[in-house]
Structures are given as C-alpha cells and as structure tokens.
Amino acid sequence: MIPIIIPVFGPEEQAAAAQTIASGWVVQGPQVQAFEQALAQAVQADHAVVVSSATAGLHLALQVAGVSRGDDVLVPSLSFIATTNAVWMVGANPVFVDVAPDCPNITAETLAAAWTTGTRAVIAVHQLGLPLQRAAIAALCSERGAVLIDDAACAIGSLHQGEPVGKGAELAVFSFHPRKVITTGEGGAITTTRADWAQRLRLLRQHGMTVAPAERHQTGATEVYAEPGWNYRMTDLQAAVGVEQLKKLTAIVDRRRHLAQRYDELLSDVWDVAPLAPRADDVWNAQTYCLCVAPDGRDAGPALDTSARRNRVLAFLHARQIGARRGILAAHLEPAWRNHPRGALPCSEAWAAQSLALPLHHYLTDEEQRYVVETLREALNQGR
Numbered sequence: 001m002i003p004i005i006i007p008v009f010g011p012e013e014q015a016a017a018a019q020t021i022a023s024g025w026v027v028q029g030p031q032v033q034a035f036e037q038a039l040a041q042a043v044q045a046d047h048a049v050v051v052s053s054a055t056a057g058l059h060l061a062l063q064v065a066g067v068s069r070g071d072d073v074l075v076p077s078l079s080f081i082a083t084t085n086a087v088w089m090v091g092a093n094p095v096f097v098d099v100a101p102d103c104p105n106i107t108a109e110t111l112a113a114a115w116t117t118g119t120r121a122v123i124a125v126h127q128l129g130l131p132l133q134r135a136a137i138a139a140l141c142s143e144r145g146a147v148l149i150d151d152a153a154c155a156i157g158s159l160h161q162g163e164p165v166g167k168g169a170e171l172a173v174f175s176f177h178p179r180k181v182i183t184t185g186e187g188g189a190i191t192t193t194r195a196d197w198a199q200r201l202r203l204l205r206q207h208g209m210t211v212a213p214a215e216r217h218q219t220g221a222t223e224v225y226a227e228p229g230w231n232y233r234m235t236d237l238q239a240a241v242g243v244e245q246l247k248k249l250t251a252i253v254d255r256r257r258h259l260a261q262r263y264d265e266l267l268s269d270v271w272d273v274a275p276l277a278p279r280a281d282d283v284w285n286a287q288t289y290c291l292c293v294a295p296d297g298r299d300a301g302p303a304l305d306t307s308a309r310r311n312r313v314l315a316f317l318h319a320r321q322i323g324a325r326r327g328i329l330a331a332h333l334e335p336a337w338r339n340h341p342r343g344a345l346p347c348s349e350a351w352a353a354q355s356l357a358l359p360l361h362h363y364l365t366d367e368e369q370r371y372v373v374e375t376l377r378e379a380l381n382q383g384r
Contacts, residue, residue, distance in 0.1 A: 002368050003323045006361040007183045008245070008252050016240040023236075028206070029214040031236035031243065036189075038246045043156065043174070044167040045191035047198035050239060051205050054153040054175035054188035056232040058086035060204050061171040061190050062121065064197045065147040067092050071120035074146075076106045077332040078348040079125045083151055084331040087123070095119070096332050096342045104128065104276070104290075104328055104351050108136035114343065115144065125151040127328065129181070129287030130278055131160035149173065153188070157181050157253040157285035166191050176238075181252055181285050182245035184238035205232040255362050256286035259369065263289050263358065266373040272296070272380055290327040292354040293380070307353035314356060316379035322372055327355025 020031055032050055040048040051057050067073060069091035075083050077096040087094040097106045097114040104127040111122060122141050126132050134150070141148040153175035155165040166172035169191065176187035192198050203210065208229030211221045234242075264275055272294040278284035293310040310326070317324040330352035331337045332345060358372055 001321045001323050002359045002364070002372060003361065004325055004357060004359045005179050006363050007178050008248060008362045009241075012244040012247070013241045016244050017237055020236050020240040025214070026237050027213055027235055028233040028239075029212075029236045031239040032234055035234075035239035035242040035246075038243055039174075039189055040191065042246050042249060043164045043172075043191060045169075045172070046193045047195060048189050048191045049198055049201040049205065050187065050189045050234045050242070051201075051232040052188065052234055053186055053232075054151075054173050054177070055082040055086060056205070056230070057173035057175075057188040057190045058082065058123065058149070058151065059089045059230075060201050060232065061149045061173055062086060062090045062092070063204060064192075064200050065121055065149065065171060067121050067147070070118070072116045072118040074111055074114055074119055074122045075331075076123075076125050076127070076348070077330045077337075077342070077345055078104055078328050078351050079127065079151070079331065080153070081329065081331050081334060081336065082153075083123055083125055084337060092120070093118070094331075094337075094340070096340075096345055096348075098343075098345045099127075099347050099351065101347045101350075103130060103279075104355070105130060105132050106137070107133060108140045111137060111140055119144065119146050121147040121149060123149045123151050125153075126155035126158065126165055128276065128290055129154040129158045129165075129285040130276065131155065131158050131165050131282045131284070133279070134160065147171070153177075154180060154287040155285065157249050158287075159283035161281050168193065170194065171197070176242060176245075179288075181256065181287055182242070182249055184234070184242040184245065187234050187238050187242065203227065204229040207231060252362055253285045256360060257284065259360050259364055260284070260286035260289050262366075262369060263360070263373070266369065267291070267376075270377060270380065273376070286360065288327075289358045289360040290355050291358070292327075292351070293356055294354070305353075306350060310354050310356055312382065313376070313379040316382065317372075317375060320375045322375055323359055325357045326352075327357050328352060 036048045071092040073087040150169045150172035176184040208227045211223040273291045275291040
C-alpha cells in the first residue's frame with residue numbers, strides 16, 4: 001500500500017522522547033513550555049497554549065470567547081466533524097455556512113448570507129491548509145460583533161500575503177494529528193493575541209487549576225481550582241517530539257509543495273479531474289493533495305449521484321494498493337448532523353461528493369507518484 005501519509009520522524013524525535021523518559025517527568029512540564037515558545041515563534045503568535053487535540057482547542061477557544069448555550073456559531077459544514085462538534089460541546093447551535101464554488105473555504109459573502117441575530121462567533125476553517133481570504137471575514141465579524149476563531153488545524157506552514165496563517169488572530173487553533181504536516185501523535189494548540197485569554201486557557205486545560213503540575217511539585221505550592229475545567233493537557237513526551245518537528249517544518253513544507261506541483265504537472269492533461277490550487281498571494285503547505293472527480297454519463301438522469309464516479313475511482317485505487325481517501329466530508333450529510341436545521345449548501349455538497357485525496361508524504365518517490373497518476377488515469381477511463 002502507498003499510504004496517504006507517513007509522519008516525518010527521525011533519530012531527533014527518538015532521542016527527544018528518550019531523554020524525556022529518562023528525566024522522569026513525562027506529564028505537562030518543561031517540554032510543553034518549550035514547545036509553546038517554539039510554536040509561538042513559528043506562527044508569529046503572541047501566546048501559544050498546547051492541548052491534547054485540536055478539538056479540545058476549539059472547545060476551549062469557544063469557552064474563553066464566552067460562547068454558551070443558545071448562541072449561534074457559524075461554521076462550514078465542509079470540514080472535519082470536529083469543527084461542528086466543538087460548537088455542540090459548549091451547548092451552542094452550529095449554523096452551517098456554504099463554501100465557494102472554486103475553493104473549499106467560506107467567504108465573507110457566504111457568511112453574510114447565513115448570519116443570524118443570535119450569531120456570537122464564527123469558526124473559519126483554512127481547509128486542507130488553503131489560507132482563507134481572511135481580511136473581509138474579520139471585517140464582517142468586527143462590524144457585527146462576533147468573535148472570529150481561525151480553525152487552522154491543517155494550516156501550519158501556510159502563508160497568506162507573506163504572513164503565517166494565524167498571525168494576528170484573536171484565537172487560532174492548530175492540530176498535530178498524524179495526518180497533518182507536523183505531528184505529536186495527537187495534540188493541538190490555541191494561539192491568541194490576548195494575555196488574559198492565554199492565562200485562562202492554561203487554567204481550563206488542567207481542571208481549572210491555578211498552579212501548573214511542574215510548579216506544584218517543584219515549589220510545594222497548594223493549587224486552587226478557580227473554575228471547572230477539563231483534562232486537555234499535552235504530555236511532555238508529545239511536546240518533546242513537537243519541538244523537533246517544528247525544526248523540520250520548512251523542509252517538510254518545501255517537500256510537500258514540490259510533490260503537489262509534480263502532481264499538477266502529471267495531471268495537467270487529465271480533463272476530468274480538477275486539483276485544488278492556492279490563490280496567487282498565498283503559499284500553501286500542501287497538507288492534502290485533493291482533486292475533484294467530474295461525474296460521467298453513467299450517473300446521468302433526474303437523480304444524478306455526483307459521488308458515484310469518485311467512489312468508483314476510490315475503490316479502483318484501493319484495489320491497486322493506493323491509499324487514497326475521500327477528500328472533505330460535509331457534516332450536514334453525516335448521520336450525527338443530518339437532521340440539524342440548515343439552508344441550502346450546494347457547493348459544500350458538490351465538494352463532499354466529488355473530492356478525492358491522493359497519497360502525499362515526505363517519502364513519496366517519483367516512481368510511486370507516477371504509479372498513482374497512471375492508476376488514476378486507468379480508473380477514470382473505466383467504462384468510457
């Protein structure tokens with residue numbers, strides 16, 4: 001199997017993990033602090049708070065933003081299910097927003113069309129690492145009094161107009177899941193421009209405890225539980241790996257972008273697939289190489305299934321040991337959210353039905369990439 005992703009781990013990560021184990025301190029401690037400092041520098045953030053997952057990060061971001069039961073939060077349906085679930089976790093109401101026809105991101109226009117009188121916050125996803133056209137979205141949120149949370153789970157290493165995604169964001173959330181550009185196994189982070197929010201995020205991730213575990217053990221200070229919180233801590237083992245991963249970020253992104261550009265070249269004459277492309281003023285981290293598969297004549301008729309051909313292609317690739325995946329899910333089409341009230345989401349449904357992700361990882365060889373494309377061509381030609 002040619003897998004869709006292989007994490008870029010080397011002797012540096014092994015040594016960092018071994019040194020942490022040898023230190024006897026493996027829970028949240030000095031390595032977490034070091035990772036937070038390195039991450040803040042990498043994305044040019046004022047404050048970084050690492051947590052157990054990006055889902056936990058979204059939950060805590062909504063919490064410090066003051067979102068609660070009865071509030072509306074605008075979210076793209078076209079995103080991993082965690083974006084919607086985080087709104088449910090604070091008892092608020094997710095309001096699904098459509099994306100653009102030519103890019104799987106929401107826009108200021110699609111947000112304005114979905115806006116409600118109860119809108120308290122917006123979660124804006126940089127889907128597959130493609131930077132949002134954020135200025136117009138931020139202006140809309142500011143004008144209408146809503147908190148903007150950047151879901152940058154996939155976007156570390158991407159640049160918008162020369163700046164790292166998340167820079168200047170009041171709240172931004174990153175993921176370090178193995179499908180992402182860099183990984184700590186599981187893990188996430190929240191960055192913020194506000195010192196008071198950073199302080200509260202650190203309380204909430206450790207049960208509302210006012211004294212960090214390392215400080216408590218070193219000084220003997222008695223902790224106080226200032227408010228109810230969660231156990232969303234990252235371990236020092238994970239953070240030690242994260243420190244080493246950040247050192248490789250530029251090299252990993254350069255390699256992924258090279259592979260994505262090569263896919264573009266190899267697929268340039270295949271008329272019935274449309275690869276994603278970043279806008280001219282953006283640098284994409286190539287977190288996922290995603291393309292849309294055009295429907296064919298076999299599925300024509302009054303009940304056109306625009307996902308049928310994509311699904312046939314996906315099955316064909318898997319039969320040839322190529323670990324492709326469906327591209328992006330739409331939460332409102334999943335059983336968990338199928339009965340949730342919503343407006344029309346035609347672009348989200350088209351992306352969900354037709355998008356397909358090809359293997360892209362640091363170790364993908366030229367021969368493997370050619371095989372993937374040749375097999376994709378064969379799959380597209382089946383039944384013509």
